[in-house]
Amino acid sequence: xxxxxxxxxxxxxxxxxxxxxxxxxxxxxxxxxxxxxxxxxxxxxxxxxxxxxxxxxxxxxxxxxxxxxxxxxxxxxxxxxxxxxxxxxxxxxxxxxxxxxxxxxxxxxxxxxxxxxxxxxxxxxxxxxxxxxxxxxxxxxxxxxxxxxxxxxxxxxxxxxxxxxxxxxxxxxxxxxxxxxxxxxxxxxxxxxxxxxxxxxxxxxxxxxxxxxxxxxxxxxxxxxxxxxxxxxxxxxxxxxxxxxxxxxxxxxxxxxxxxxxxxxxxxxxxxxxxxxxxxxxxxxxxxxxxxxxxxxxxxxxxxxxxxxxxxxxxxxxxxxxxxxxxxxxxxxxxxxxxxxxxxxxxxxxxxxxxxxxxxxxxxxxxxxxxxxxxxxxxxxxxxxxxxxxxxxxxxxxxxxxxxxxxxxxxxxxxxxxxxxxxxxxxxxxxxxxxxxxxxxx
Numbered sequence: 001x002x003x004x005x006x007x008x009x010x011x012x013x014x015x016x017x018x019x020x021x022x023x024x025x026x027x028x029x030x031x032x033x034x035x036x037x038x039x040x041x042x043x044x045x046x047x048x049x050x051x052x053x054x055x056x057x058x059x060x061x062x063x064x065x066x067x068x069x070x071x072x073x074x075x076x077x078x079x080x081x082x083x084x085x086x087x088x089x090x091x092x093x094x095x096x097x098x099x100x101x102x103x104x105x106x107x108x109x110x111x112x113x114x115x116x117x118x119x120x121x122x123x124x125x126x127x128x129x130x131x132x133x134x135x136x137x138x139x140x141x142x143x144x145x146x147x148x149x150x151x152x153x154x155x156x157x158x159x160x161x162x163x164x165x166x167x168x169x170x171x172x173x174x175x176x177x178x179x180x181x182x183x184x185x186x187x188x189x190x191x192x193x194x195x196x197x198x199x200x201x202x203x204x205x206x207x208x209x210x211x212x213x214x215x216x217x218x219x220x221x222x223x224x225x226x227x228x229x230x231x232x233x234x235x236x237x238x239x240x241x242x243x244x245x246x247x248x249x250x251x252x253x254x255x256x257x258x259x260x261x262x263x264x265x266x267x268x269x270x271x272x273x274x275x276x277x278x279x280x281x282x283x284x285x286x287x288x289x290x291x292x293x294x295x296x297x298x299x300x301x302x303x304x305x306x307x308x309x310x311x312x313x314x315x316x317x318x319x320x321x322x323x324x325x326x327x328x329x330x331x332x333x334x335x336x337x338x339x340x341x342x343x344x345x346x347x348x349x350x351x352x353x354x355x356x357x358x359x360x361x362x363x364x365x366x367x368x369x370x371x372x373x374x375x376x377x378x379x380x381x382x383x384x385x386x387x388x389x390x391x392x393x394x395x396x397x398x399x400x401x402x403x404x405x406x407x408x409x410x411x412x413x414x415x416x417x418x419x420x421x422x423x424x425x426x427x428x429x430x431x432x433x434x435x436x437x438x439x440x441x442x
Contacts, residue, residue, distance in 0.1 A: 004413075004414055004415075004416065004440070004441055004442075005414075005415040005416050005438050005439060005440045005441060006411050006412060006413055006415055006438075006439050006441060007396065007400060007411070007412040007415035007426060007436055007437070007438045007439075008409055008410070008411050008412075008436065008437045008438075008439065009399075009400050009403030009404065009406070009409065009410045009411075009412065009434065009435065009436045010403070010409050010410075010435040010436075011264075011403075011404065011405060011406060011407070011435070012264055012265075012403075012404040012433050012434045012435045013264060013265050013433050014260045014261055014263070014264040014265035014266070014267055014404055014432050014433045014434060015265045015266055015267070015432060015433050016267065016268070016431060016432035016433060017267070017268040017269075017270060017432070018257050018267065018268075018269055018270070018428050018431060018432055019046060019047070019074065019269075019270050019271050020046065020047075020249030020250055020251075020253065020254045020269050020270065020271040020272050021045075021046055021047030021048070021050075021249070021250050021253050021422060021424070022045035022046045022047060022075065022246075022247035022248065022249065022250060023202075023247050023248050023249060023250040023251070023252075023276075023278060024050050024052055024053055024099075024250060024252070024253075024421055025099070025199060025202050025250075025252075025278065026202060026206060026247040026248055027043065027045060027049075027053045027056070027078075027247050028052070028053065028056050028099045028100065028103060029103070029174070029178070029202065029203055029206040029207070030043050030078075030206055030245055030247060031043065031053070031056050031057060031060055031067075031078060031080060032056065032060065032084075032103055032104070032107060032178055033178070033206060033207060033209075033210040033212075033239055034060075034065075034078075034080035034082065034210075034241060034245075035060040035063065035065035035067075035080055035082055035083070035084040036082060036084055036107070036178075036181070036182065036239045037082050037210055037211075037239035037240055037241040038082065038238070038239065038240055038241060039082065039240075039241035039243065040079060040080065040081050040082075040241060040243075041079075041080050041241040041242060041243060041244070041245060042077050042078070042079050042080075042243070042244045042245070043077065043078040043079075043080065043245055043246070043247060044072075044075065044076075044077050044244070044245070044246040044247070045075045045076055045077075045078065045246075045247050046074055046075040046247075046249070046271060047074075047075055047422070047423075047424055048423040048424050049069070049076070049078075049423075050419065050420060050421045050422060050423060051095060051096070051097070051419045051420045051421075051423070052095070052096070052097040052099060052100065052420055052421060054095075055093065055094055055095040055096075055097040055100040056097065056099070056100045056103070056104070057069070057078065058093060058095075059090075059092045059093070059094065059100055059104045060080065060084060062087060062090040062091055062092055062093070063083075063084040063085060063086075063087050063090050063092070063104075063107075063108065063111070063113075063117075064083040064084050064085055064086030064087040064090070065080060065081060065082055065083045065084045066080070066081035066083060067079070067080050067081075082241070084107070084111065085111040085113070085182075087113065088113065088114055088115045089113065089114075089115035089116060089117070089118070090108075090113060090117050090118070091117075091118045091120070092104055092108065092117060092118065092119045092120070093120050093121070094119065094120065094121040094125060094149075095121060095122055095123075095125070096121065096122050096123040096124070096125050096350065096420065097121075097125070097420075098125060098128050098169070098171060098349075099171055101119065101121060101125060101128075101130065101149075102130065102133060102169065102171035102172060102174070102175045103171065103174060103175045103178055104119075104175075105119065105130075105133065105134075105137070105153070105175060106133070106137060106157065106175040106176050106178065106179035107175070107178055107179045107182065108153055109137050109140075109141075109142040109153060109155070109156065109157035109179065110156070110157045110179040110180070110182035110183040111156070111182060112155065112156025112157070113153075116152045116153060116154040117152065117153045117154075118150065118151075118152050118153075119149060119150060119151055119152075119153060120149055120150040121149045121150075123350065123391065124349075124350055124351065125149060126148050126149040126150075127148075127348075128348050128349075129168050129169060129348050130148070130149075131147060132164050132165055132168055132169075132172060133164065133169075133172040133175060133176075134147065135164070136162045136163065136164050136176070137157055139162075140157045140158045140159075140160060140162070140183075141155050141156055141157050141158050142154070142155045142156070142157050143155045157179065157183055158183055158184070159180055159183035159184035159185050159186035159233075159235075160184075160186045160187075161186060161187050161189065162176055162186060162187065162188045162189065163189045163191055164176075164188070164189075164190065164191065165190070165191050165192040166190035166191070166192050166193060166194030166195060166197075166229070167192040167193060167194075167195050167345070168195075168345065168348075169195075169196070169345070169348075170194060170195060170196040170197060170199045170200050171199070173188055173190060173194070173200050173203075173231065174199065174200060174203040176188045177200075177203055177204070177207065177214055177231055177233060178203065178207070180233035180237070181212050181233055181237040181238060181239055184235055185232075185233045185234050185235035185236070185237055186232075186233060187230050187231065187232050187233075188230070188231040188232075188233075189228070189229075189230050190228070190229045190230070190231075191228075194229055195318050195319070195321075195342075195345055196279070196318070196319055196320075196321060196345075197279070197319055198277055198278060198279025198280075198319055198320075199279065200231070201277035201279075202277045202278060204216070204231075204277075205277050207239075209242055209245060210239045210240060210241065210242065211237075211238065211239060211240035212233065212234075212237045212238070212239060213234070213237075214231055214232065214233055215231070215232040215234075216229060216230065216231050216232070217229075217230050217232070218230070248272075248273045248276050248278070249269075249270075249271040249272040249273060249276075249301070250278075250421075250422075251272065251276060251278045251279075251280035251281045251283060252278070252280045252322045252323070252421070253421060253422045253425075254269045254272060254283070254303070255280060255283040255323055255326050256326050256397045256398065256400075256401050256425070256429075257269050257428065257429075257432065258283055258284070258287060258303060258305045259283070259287065259305075259326045259327075259329060259330050259401050260401045260404055260429070260432065260434065261292070261304070261305035261306060261307065262287050262290065262292035262305050262306070262307060262308070262310065262330060263307065263310075263329075263330065263333050263401065263402075263404055263405045264307060264404040264405050264433075265306075265307055265432075265433065266304065266305070266306045266307065267304070267305055267432055268302055268303070268304040269302065269303050270300070270301060270302045271301055272301045272302065272303055273301060274296065274298045274301070279319045279320050280320055280322055280323055282319075282320050282323070283320075283323055283326075284296065284303055286313075286315060286323070286327060287305055287330070289313045289315075290310045290311065290312075290313060290330055290331075290334055291308050291309055291310045291311050291334075292305050292306065292307070292308050292310065293305065293306035293307070293308050294306075309335070310330065310333060310334035310335065310379075311334055311335050311336050312331060312334045312335065312336035312337045312338035312339075312377070312378075312379055313334075313338055314338070314339045314341070315327060315338065315339070315340045315341065316341050316342050317340050317341065317342045317343050318341075318342030318345075321343070321345060321346050321349070321353075322394060324340060324343055324346060324353065324357060324375070325353065325356075325357055325360070325392075325394040325395050325397070325398035326394070326397070326398045326401060327340060328340065328357045328360065328361055328368070328375065328377060328398065329360075329361075329398045329399070329401045329402040331361075331377040331379050332361050332364060332366040332368070332377055332379050332381070332382050332402060333379055333380070333382055333402070333405055334379040334380070335379060335380050336378075336379060336380075337376065337377070337378050337379070338376070338377045338379060339374060339375075339376050340374065340375040340376075340377070341373065341374050342373060342374075343370070343373055343374065343375055344373035349392065349394075350390075350391065350392040350393065350394075350417075350420070351390035351391065351392040351395065352390075353392060353394070353395070354370050354375065355370070356388075356389075356390050356392055356395050357370075357375060357395070357398075358370050358375060359387075359388065360387050360395055360398065360399055360402075361377055363385050363386060363387045363388070364382050364383060364384060364385055364387065364399070364402055364406060364410065365381055365382060365383025365384065365385060365406075366378075366379065366381050366382060366383075367379075367381070382402050382405055382406045382407070383406060383407050383408055384403070384406035384407055384408030384409055384410050385406075385408065385410065385411070386410075386411045386413070387399040387410060387411070387412045387413065388413050388414075389412050389413050389414045389415070389417055390414070391414045391417045392417065393417045393418045393419070393420040393421050393422070394421070396412050396414065396415060396417050396418050397418055397422065397425055399412045400412060400425075400426070400429055400434065400436060403434075403436075404434055415438050416438075426438050
């Protein structure tokens with residue numbers, strides 16, 4: 001029997017300091033590169049490993065790598081011994097992690113397991129787009145038993161030239177780049193404007209730390225204006241373990257606490273890299289545009305956000321889709337209208353995150369609607385009420401942040417879904433003054 005929970009959040013005075021957890025996006029990539037490199041790599045991280053990261057670890061082990069996770073004060077160390085590819089007929093359980101599936105699929109195809117490899121997933125993962133990634137893999141020698149999860153992968157992917165759109169998921173590009181050093185290198189040509197481009201920057205940065213430098217140039221024959229980026233992996237590329245590596249702070253997770261400070265008091269988040277390739281560090285500038293008080297300590301890696309009179313603004317979310325739920329929570333409290341553009345790709349996340357965001361704001365007593373890839377919120381009112389998280393971690397966390405200033409209690413369904421990205425979220429929220437009670441139900 002599945003054990004679920006509800007989180008009950010009351011109006012709170014937010015004050016204090018919280019350590020940023022390690023970036024989920026970096027950990028995925030570091031684990032895969034470690035599993036493919038020539039030596040053991042110890043990956044240091046802060047916080048508690050998210051369910052998505054655990055899925056990637058599980059797949060690395062299924063493919064033949066050895067992984068040992070040990071706790072240290074404030075976090076832990078993931079020790080990865082390479083060997084991915086040594087299994088004969090692995091079963092890759094990607095759980096609900098889109099990153100795990102879209103990264104591991106090309107990597108497994110490049111390895112070419114002798115008896116094939118089985119892929120499975122849960123929740124909405126079998127429904128999330130993957131056809132545009134399977135197509136170029138098939139063109140380069142891979143075969144699939146079905147066009148959606150679960151399926152069996154056979155054959156082996158060759159290197160060369162890959163063309164695919166960039167407006168569905170940047171994870172397609174990342175998966176191919178991670179795989180190409182195993183296939184003799186090649187080019188990934190993006191035929192449409194690339195959404196969530198900073199995530200490919202993260203990929204390139206991590207791969208460089210493992211000795212693989214990914215080039216990028218523009219092609220003159222792009223199918224649309226703004227398209228035509230070409231990412232190149234050299235023929236002689238080979239992963240080399242750095243021995244030890246540390247994942248940076250997670251700006252996506254930090255955004256919820258910085259937003260809580262903007263709404264209900266003052267919060268300092270430590271352990272952040274102001275030069276990180278993570279696109280979600282844009283939260284600092286976005287909160288400044290809303291009118292929040294911001295202090296940044298570049299050298300110390302700290303950001304402090306203070307409550308202020310907030311006003312609506314216009315936001316292009318094409319490169320920062322994971323910030324949309326928490327931006328919406330801030331917008332619901334801000335005076336005036338906030339327009340969030342470039343959100344259509346969010347319909348294919350852990351939930352239909354466009355409708356989930358709109359429903360969250362309406363459930364809290366606010367005014368929100370969506371049309372033509374845009375969410376519009378008329379702010380100034382967070383009453384409280386029941387929020388159906390739809391099992392989406394970012395909806396649950398955004399609702400908790402909104403609950404800090406709601407006039408009445410906010411109840412959030414499927415509260416444990418936050419473990420997908422931040423298992424310790426409610427504890428960290430309480431540590432800075434959030435009044436939250438998580439009640440298990442059957």
